[in-house]
Amino acid sequence: MKMTGSQALMKSLELQGVEVVFGLPGGAILPAYDPLIDSSLRHILVRHEQGAGHMAEGYAQATGRPGVAMVTSGPGATNIVTPLCNAYMDSVPIVVITGQVPYAAVGTDAFQECDITGITHAITKHNFLVSEAQELPQIIHDAFYIATTGRPGPVLVDVTKCIIDPNNPRSEMTWREPSEHNLPGYNPKLKGDPELIRQAVELISASERPVLYSGGGILKARAAEALKALAELTQIPVVTTLMNRGGFPDDHPLCLGMPGMHGNYTSVTAMQRADLLIALGVRFDDRVTGKVSGFAPQAKVIHVDIDPAELGKVRRPEVAIQGDCRIVIESLIEQLKDLGQEPKDRNQWLHTIRQWQKEHPLVYDTWSDGPLKPQLVLEKLRDNTPDDTIVTAGVGQHQMWASQYWKFNYPYTWINSGGLGTMGFAVPAAIGAKVGRPDKMVWAVDGDGCFQMTAQELVTAAAEQIPVKIAILNNAYLGMVRQWQEMFYAERYSEVYLSAELPNYSQWAEAMGCVAMRVDTPEEVEPAISKANEIDDRPVVIDFRVDPVEKVFPMVPAGASNDDIVESPLRNNL
Amino acid sequence: MNASAGKHHTLVVLVENKAGVLARIAGLFSRRGFNIVSLAVAPTDDELFSRITIVVDVKSAPLEQIVKQLDKLVNVVRIHEMSPESSVERELVVATVQASPEIRGQVMDLVRIFEARVLNVGTNAMMVSLSGTPRRVGDFARLLRSYGIIELQRSGKVALDALEQLDA
Incomplete structure (x- = not known):
């Protein structure tokens, strides 16, 4: 069938099962926007290309399907660099289509030309520059395959204008169904080596103080059920990293919650005292390990990851298993069952852990009359929303409090920017998540600093009637930076004050078509949340005026060992 | 440059003969802090593939990490370490x-x-x-x-x- 490259592009996306594209048109991508009208694709017109990228990420993380964004060349492409890097760090499957100047103009510094494939080599799983219309169907097919298989990640497809412009003869092509992938250098390995699985099972059986150190790879591999089965079979406690909150239910007796720099005492200390870490889909990130040489010093390590480059990158494992987390966990379970041994008696270990949990709970000031506490807002929000509410966050104090105080009992309900730490992620990610899961309530927990970076996407949400809800924990500061300056820079505050009044968040939210509320006292918190929950036709923004000097605890200072965890000074008041 | 230094290893890398592949490899080495001692590249007898001989300095990073990171590049088909003896x-x-x-x-x-x-x-x-x-x-x-x-x-x-x- 004869068609133009732009028609083939739409058809290729439809063929991949794409339903939604987040984007913003411009000169070089303009020809693709004409056949878009006749396609089955829903297009969400964003207000800034960064929003399109983060929406695609939110969509992907909420649904497990790849998110798609489409933007123009030059500044459109550079504006989506941050989401690409974010998706690369957090292994989020997205496909970004950028327009490019006509092939004949490439290399001439043409208007809105930018070498986006060059710029994004380091922050995409792979990228393509397409200069022949005939190649488009196969390349789009390959792009989705690469983005969604193996260790997922972002793929960029840079499409030269000439091959999609119907006025250019180079856009003429004959549609051919894409064939099997011809990617000789790409062949992800999914099954774990049986011999290594056997060795892992031996270590597990022999261990006395084991911990399941579970990360984002669990969610990527759809392995939450398998992880639960493994934990219950072996009675081994589970820590869930920031990227795997919800991958193991917080209300499960074996769940220890988040480890790392702002992890809870028990989760951090259990790893420090463990004799075996069963590391599943994690990368021993510095925010988890603290000083690497002091991390889990007595532990042997079984490391399972689909990306072989993660095995041994930071910590040398005793058993390194390359493979898909779900498939490897299922093999482990099978072999453990075949072994037929009674699980080792680890009551002493579990008892020690229970003691830590009892003696070292998360604490904040709940007794004195003072400013509204952000933790209280989160507890009320948690307790007054459905259990499967999707929560997104930006980066900073509010993100850590959200991870600490929420109870994540379902996978794919926590969406945040982990590796890159991208401020402004929450609002567009929430919009993307709500588009993907309209059946679920979606709350963005945001900071005032983050909110100001991407809030304009609420215009998108209002225009498209995407009813996301935003809780701004407005402490008038770049709070995490303020906390570091207080603790590590002798309270010399430098460029961290933002003001709670400027901008006027309520007026701003209303101007963007949202329902706006402001909350100053604990008594107002619940009524505001209830009111927000009832609104289902437009976005809601609640400006929670919270204590500007509240800090996130516990904290392992940067560069310190996890043994030097600093707990809240209020713990002494218990 | 002393090619006989024990810290140098020779990798033969078979890649797809496509635009930008060398840039991907060079970029990977620079951003991961791996040092290239020498580099030779040309198409193989099959014009779909190029063969790259890279001498790497493994003082800068463990050889295993270099090989694994290289192998993640979609256009890299095969990596083979050459020992001088064989x-x-x-x-x-x-x-x-x-x-x-x-x-x-x-x-x-x-x-x-x-x-x-x-x-x-x-x-x-x-x-x-x-x-x-x-x-x-x-x-x-x-x-x-x-x-x-x-x-x-x-x-x-x-x-x-x-x-x-x-x-x-």
Whole structure:
């Protein structure tokens, strides 16, 4: 069938099962926007290309399907660099289509030309520059395959204008169904080596103080059920990293919650005292390990990851298993069952852990009359929303409090920017998540600093009637930076004050078509949340005026060992 | 540059012969802090693929990480480490050296000893070339230096498995 490259592009996306594209048109991508009208694709017109990228990420993380964004060349492409890097760090499957100047103009510094494939080599799983219309169907097919298989990640497809412009003869092509992938250098390995699985099972059986150190790879591999089965079979406690909150239910007796720099005492200390870490889909990130040489010093390590480059990158494992987390966990379970041994008696270990949990709970000031506490807002929000509410966050104090105080009992309900730490992620990610899961309530927990970076996407949400809800924990500061300056820079505050009044968040939210509320006292918190929950036709923004000097605890200072965890000074008041 | 240093390893990397592949590899080395000692690249007999011989400095990073990160590049098809004992290594050097009539004979002696070739002779300069093991090429280049090198290019090492390896 004869068609133009732009028609083939739409058809290729439809063929991949794409339903939604987040984007913003411009000169070089303009020809693709004409056949878009006749396609089955829903297009969400964003207000800034960064929003399109983060929406695609939110969509992907909420649904497990790849998110798609489409933007123009030059500044459109550079504006989506941050989401690409974010998706690369957090292994989020997205496909970004950028327009490019006509092939004949490439290399001439043409208007809105930018070498986006060059710029994004380091922050995409792979990228393509397409200069022949005939190649488009196969390349789009390959792009989705690469983005969604193996260790997922972002793929960029840079499409030269000439091959999609119907006025250019180079856009003429004959549609051919894409064939099997011809990617000789790409062949992800999914099954774990049986011999290594056997060795892992031996270590597990022999261990006395084991911990399941579970990360984002669990969610990527759809392995939450398998992880639960493994934990219950072996009675081994589970820590869930920031990227795997919800991958193991917080209300499960074996769940220890988040480890790392702002992890809870028990989760951090259990790893420090463990004799075996069963590391599943994690990368021993510095925010988890603290000083690497002091991390889990007595532990042997079984490391399972689909990306072989993660095995041994930071910590040398005793058993390194390359493979898909779900498939490897299922093999482990099978072999453990075949072994037929009674699980080792680890009551002493579990008892020690229970003691830590009892003696070292998360604490904040709940007794004195003072400013509204952000933790209280989160507890009320948690307790007054459905259990499967999707929560997104930006980066900073509010993100850590959200991870600490929420109870994540379902996978794919926590969406945040982990590796890159991208401020402004929450609002567009929430919009993307709500588009993907309209059946679920979606709350963005945001900071005032983050909110100001991407809030304009609420215009998108209002225009498209995407009813996301935003809780701004407005402490008038770049709070995490303020906390570091207080603790590590002798309270010399430098460029961290933002003001709670400027901008006027309520007026701003209303101007963007949202329902706006402001909350100053604990008594107002619940009524505001209830009111927000009832609104289902437009976005809601609640400006929670919270204590500007509240800090996130516990904290392992940067560069310190996890043994030097600093707990809240209020713990002494218990 | 001392190619015999124990910290150098030779990797033969088969890649898809596509635009930008070399940039991907060079970019990977620079952003991961791996050092390239030498690099030689050309298409194979199958024009769909290119073969790259990279000598890497493993003081900068463990070889295992270098190989694994390289292998993640979609266009990289195969990576093979070559050990000096079981491979044949060659390098080419082409050099233009000062060679006024009074010292031309000395340069010619050197050329004969190394079984190098004279490519061109000018009034006060000669262009010579030698292909051989990287060490031999290095020795030749070093000795030429005393006459005054006007221009010199080494190709970077290329390597193939020795025949015994193939028979095994």
